[in-house]
Amino acid sequence: MKKIEAIIQPFKLDEVKEALQAIGVEGMTITEVRGHGRQKGHKEVYRGQEYTVDLLPKVKVELVVADSRVDEVTRTVVEAARTGKIGDGKIFVLDVIEAIRIRNDDRGESVL
Amino acid sequence: MSPSGQHLEPALHPFTATADVLTSLAERANQVDRQVAQAADEVLFPTIPDGLALVSVGGYGRRQLFPFSDVDLLLLCKNEEIPLSHKPEISAFLQRLWDVGLRVSQSVRTPEECLAVHDQNTELNISLLDQRFLAGDRPLFAALSKKFPRFVQSNRDALMRNLVRLTRERHTKYADTFYHLEPNVKETPGGLRDLQFVRWMEQLRDADANRLTSPEAPGELRQAFRFLARLRFALHTQSGRDQNQLTFDAQDALADNGEGKDVAAWMREYYRQARAVDRAAQRSLELWDAQSSALFAQFVGWRSRLSNADFSVHRERVHFRTPHQLESDPELVFRLFEFVARHGIRLSHEAVTQLEARLTSLREYFDENRSLWPALNQILTQTHAPMAVRSMHETGVLFALFPVIEQIECLVVRDFYHRYTVDEHTLVAIQNACSAPASYGELLRELPYKGVLLFALLFHDSGKAHSDAAEGYAGHVEASLEAAEAAMRRIRMPAQERDLVSFLIRNHMELSSAMRSRDLADPKAIHDVAQTVCTEDRLKALTLVTYADISAVNPSVMTPWRSSQLWRLYMAVYRELTRELAEERIADSTLGAGADLLEGLPVRYLRTHTEEQIAEHVALAVKSEARGVAIDIRTLESAWQLTVITGDRPGLFAHMAGTLAGFGMNILRAEAFSNRRGQVLDTFVFADPTRTLELNPSEVDRLRTTAERVILGKLDVRELLKNRPKPKPPSRKVRVPTALRFDDEASTTATLVEIVAEDRPGLLYDLASAISTSGGNIEVVLIDTQANRAIDVFYVTVAGRKLTPDDQSAMGEQLRTACSPT
Numbered sequence: 050m051k052k053i054e055a056i057i058q059p060f061k062l063d064e065v066k067e068a069l070q071a072i073g074v075e076g077m078t079i080t081e082v083r084g085h086g087r088q089k090g091h092k093e094v095y096r097g098q099e100y101t102v103d104l105l106p107k108v109k110v111e112l113v114v115a116d117s118r119v120d121e122v123t124r125t126v127v128e129a130a131r132t133g134k135i136g137d138g139k140i141f142v143l144d145v146i147e148a149i150r151i152r153n154d155d156r157g158e159s160v161l
Numbered sequence: 162m163s164p165s166g167q168h169l170e171p172a173l174h175p176f177t178a179t180a181d182v183l184t185s186l187a188e189r190a191n192q193v194d195r196q197v198a199q200a201a202d203e204v205l206f207p208t209i210p211d212g213l214a215l216v217s218v219g220g221y222g223r224r225q226l227f228p229f230s231d232v233d234l235l236l237l238c239k240n241e242e243i244p245l246s247h248k249p250e251i252s253a254f255l256q257r258l259w260d261v262g263l264r265v266s267q268s269v270r271t272p273e274e275c276l277a278v279h280d281q282n283t284e285l286n287i288s289l290l291d292q293r294f295l296a297g298d299r300p301l302f303a304a305l306s307k308k309f310p311r312f313v314q315s316n317r318d319a320l321m322r323n324l325v326r327l328t329r330e331r332h333t334k335y336a337d338t339f340y341h342l343e344p345n346v347k348e349t350p351g352g353l354r355d356l357q358f359v360r361w362m363e364q365l366r367d368a369d370a371n372r373l374t375s376p377e378a379p380g381e382l383r384q385a386f387r388f389l390a391r392l393r394f395a396l397h398t399q400s401g402r403d404q405n406q407l408t409f410d411a412q413d414a415l416a417d418n419g420e421g422k423d424v425a426a427w428m429r430e431y432y433r434q435a436r437a438v439d440r441a442a443q444r445s446l447e448l449w450d451a452q453s454s455a456l457f458a459q460f461v462g463w464r465s466r467l468s469n470a471d472f473s474v475h476r477e478r479v480h481f482r483t484p485h486q487l488e489s490d491p492e493l494v495f496r497l498f499e500f501v502a503r504h505g506i507r508l509s510h511e512a513v514t515q516l517e518a519r520l521t522s523l524r525e526y527f528d529e530n531r532s533l534w535p536a537l538n539q540i541l542t543q544t545h546a547p548m549a550v551r552s553m554h555e556t557g558v559l560f561a562l563f564p565v566i567e568q569i570e571c572l573v574v575r576d577f578y579h580r581y582t583v584d585e586h587t588l589v590a591i592q593n594a595c596s597a598p599a600s601y602g603e604l605l606r607e608l609p610y611k612g613v614l615l616f617a618l619l620f621h622d623s624g625k626a627h628s629d630a631a632e633g634y635a636g637h638v639e640a641s642l643e644a645a646e647a648a649m650r651r652i653r654m655p656a657q658e659r660d661l662v663s664f665l666i667r668n669h670m671e672l673s674s675a676m677r678s679r680d681l682a683d684p685k686a687i688h689d690v691a692q693t694v695c696t697e698d699r700l701k702a703l704t705l706v707t708y709a710d711i712s713a714v715n716p717s718v719m720t721p722w723r724s725s726q727l728w729r730l731y732m733a734v735y736r737e738l739t740r741e742l743a744e745e746r747i748a749d750s751t752l753g754a755g756a757d758l759l760e761g762l763p764v765r766y767l768r769t770h771t772e773e774q775i776a777e778h779v780a781l782a783v784k785s786e787a788r789g790v791a792i793d794i795r796t797l798e799s800a801w802q803l804t805v806i807t808g809d810r811p812g813l814f815a816h817m818a819g820t821l822a823g824f825g826m827n828i829l830r831a832e833a834f835s836n837r838r839g840q841v842l843d844t845f846v847f848a849d850p851t852r853t854l855e856l857n858p859s860e861v862d863r864l865r866t867t868a869e870r871v872i873l874g875k876l877d878v879r880e881l882l883k884n885r886p887k888p889k890p891p892s893r894k895v896r897v898p899t900a901l902r903f904d905d906e907a908s909t910t911a912t913l914v915e916i917v918a919e920d921r922p923g924l925l926y927d928l929a930s931a932i933s934t935s936g937g938n939i940e941v942v943l944i945d946t947q948a949n950r951a952i953d954v955f956y957v958t959v960a961g962r963k964l965t966p967d968d969q970s971a972m973g974e975q976l977r978t979a980c981s982p983t
């Protein structure tokens with residue numbers, strides 16, 4: 050099992066969710082986060098005051114999938130989230146050791 | 162699972178059952194009594210023949226035991242030695258009770274402990290108010306029970322204080338409202354705990370040395386108790402545990418009695434009962450506040466000085482002096498709420514009752530087409546407006562004024578996201594708009610029409626009662642618009658305000674939609690939003706509405722993340738709006754009569770002026786043909802406005818600013834536009850601090866003539882300024898640091914110069930002169946004042962082109978010098 054962590058642009062969330070649902074991935078966790086890659090911050094001026102925006106708002110999508118689905122899922126997320134511009138985000142794939150369903154103690158890939 | 166299952170059957174459908182809930186609760190208590198006695202006889206008393214009494218306290222003591230609630234049992238021990246030496250028996254006894262399915266919540270105390278005030282354990286003290294002997298050492302209990310009333314009476318204040326504190330903490334946990342979509346029937350305000358609170362406060366208050374009273378609840382509260390008790394009973398039965406939250410699922414199950422009952426209507430019944438309980442609890446708290454502290458009493462006395470001809474203030478509450486005046490003068494109601502809004506003092510119980518008694522006649526009065534907006538606006542612009550609006554809502558006056566809002570009273574919108582009923586959401590939104598923090602709060606202060614903004618919020622969701630769920634997200638906008646427009650016509654709100662309200666309601670979801678689904682770094686996205694809002698003022702108002710609306714969904718929605726997204730969007734659109742000036746010009750020559758003036762003016766001009774105003778400007782332009790200049794001066798609500806149309810020439814703007822400064826006027830806002838024919842349209846909004854113009858009408862003419870002469874070159878403005886009243890030296894250090902910024906990207910033809918500096922009379926003249934003397938020509942000007950900050954934006958060219966870096970540094974120096982106070 051692998052955990053897929055995708056940091057994407059906030060306005061791409063709906064598209065990514067729909068794309069995942071379309072390939073049969075239902076479970077996911079969404080968090081509002083801030084950060085930057087090389088996009089870094091920039092200064093904005095409003096009424097004579099400088100605002101430095103160096104941590105940009107993003108959305109983190111986390112899901113755990115079976116090994117066999119990793120490629121399909123990451124490709125789906127990439128296609129849905131891509132705009133081609135700087136700031137699109139990144140995806141990380143991590144190993145998962147165990148998955149347990151709290152309701153009935155099921156374990157393993159069947160839980161996903 | 163529960164062995165007492167068979168006793169609960171009849172109560173499974175409490176709203177159709179004939180079983181009386183009080184009987185069911187008492188029966189359960191009796192059953193537990195038997196179980197306790199039996200276990201005690203078998204395990205406890207054989208080894209502890211005396212010195213131990215079993216006492217039921219709390220709800221159990223009252224004989225109101227719910228199917229799965231805790232059983233509050235007190236083990237009263239003669240001394241501390243007994244529990245220590247009989248630990249195994251006591252454990253076995255409790256184990257027995259657990260085994261038969263009772264959730265025992267036991268405490269082991271000596272009589273001394275029961276007759277002491279426990280500040281950290283108020284629950285213990287309070288639970289003893291309902292003590293009832295079960296089994297064991299009867300004389301031991303009798304001794305305690307005899308001393309208890311005296312103990313209560315002597316420590317009444319401490320006990321009440323602790324109980325009030327506990328209750329207030331609980332209320333805060335539930336955001337001080339009973340309008341929760343999934344209320345906890347025990348803990349939420351308006352629930353069972355509040356009912357008990359009212360009863361306990363009365364008991365404590367009335368306690369005498371010989372006995373505890375058992376106060377009889379008024380009919381209204383008895384009815385509420387029956388309703389809530391049946392509800393809790395059903396929730397326990399349904400879930401098989403101490404579940405007190407009226408979840409959506411539970412609501413569905415309970416509302417369906419086989420006839421497919423309407424859940425929303427059923428929940429409204431809940432809120433009605435909860436409201437009665439909540440009121441009683443609030444009154445109890447008020448009574449306590451009024452009696453409690455000497456310092457408070459002094460403060461209250463001082464506030465009585467706010468009394469006026471119509472109202473008196475007594476004990477921090479507002480009273481009508483002559484309530485029957487309401488009959489002959491219904492608009493007294495507006496003055497009442499204006500009083501509340503101005504001073505932040507709540508209505509007395511009598512005033513509320515008197516209002517409620519006259520709601521029907523008030524409703525008839527308001528039903529007619531009347532000019533009620535000025536009075537309503539007076540309320541909405543005061544500091545404590547949210548409190549006044551809530552008060553109007555609670556007393557029913559709001560519904561008398563706007564019957565359409567009654568349809569969202571206690572209206573439940575079923576999604577897990579929304580915490581509150583629709584009407585509560587509206588009230589919370591109004592509160593949030595007025596108490597918005599930091600930068601958002603500044604926006605509110607800059608807007609000259611807070612009343613209009615709050616009115617828009619009041620109606621923004623009023624259409625939700627009509628909206629089809631199928632229409633989804635935006636289904637309610639049209640209905641809300643209709644409701645608002647009908648109301649505005651009836652109260653005769655002026656056209657410009659109506660436009661703004663309609664704009665705000667129609668677009669109240671635009672910004673949050675953009676935040677969620679558009680790329681804020683994409684210029685097109687920003688441009689689209691800018692097209693929708695059109696002007697900075699509308700943008701500010703809409704941003705505030707959005708902020709208030711989002712944060713009123715539930716307390717945790719407006720996260721810093723979301724707040725900064727909204728602010729980012731606001732800044733980007735603001736920049737866009739102030740940048741597009743020099744670009745888009747009116748080119749359409751189908752403008753007819755006004756074409757001469759309008760052609761070549763920035764498109765923004767059309768958006769920020771009404772047809773009436775444009776017509777006036779066109780007429781003024783015609784007038785200016787004769788003498789080369791035409792000036793119009795008039796009063797606004799709290800300021801003056803000067804409009805001048807003339808041919809463009811160097812230093813014109815500076816000269817106008819100087820003329821006004823020479824008369825001692827303080828310029829608040831200014832705009833300068835030029836058209837294709839080289840005509841200039843300048844508008845100045847200024848304040849007259851010494852009221853010269855107001856008190857001397859001839860001065861208005863003198864101002865006009867002087868300005869004309871300055872423009873036509875017949876008078877040197879510097880002469881005027883020599884004699885101007887010297888500004889007071891700043892009595893404090895300059896708080897606003899001067900900020901100067903040149904922006905080459907903002908326009909294709911001019912350089913944007915933005916100056917933020919400490920405002921002072923004559924500043925604008927000095928800045929404009931500095932630009933002129935540096936060789937700059939002012940194309941467009943936008944002046945704004947924010948408290949003591951002047952925010953001046955100039956679009957400047959030098960010799961018909963943008964400023965070179967050299968130009969910029971030279972002009973920059975001059976401008977900085979101009980900013981420093983002289």
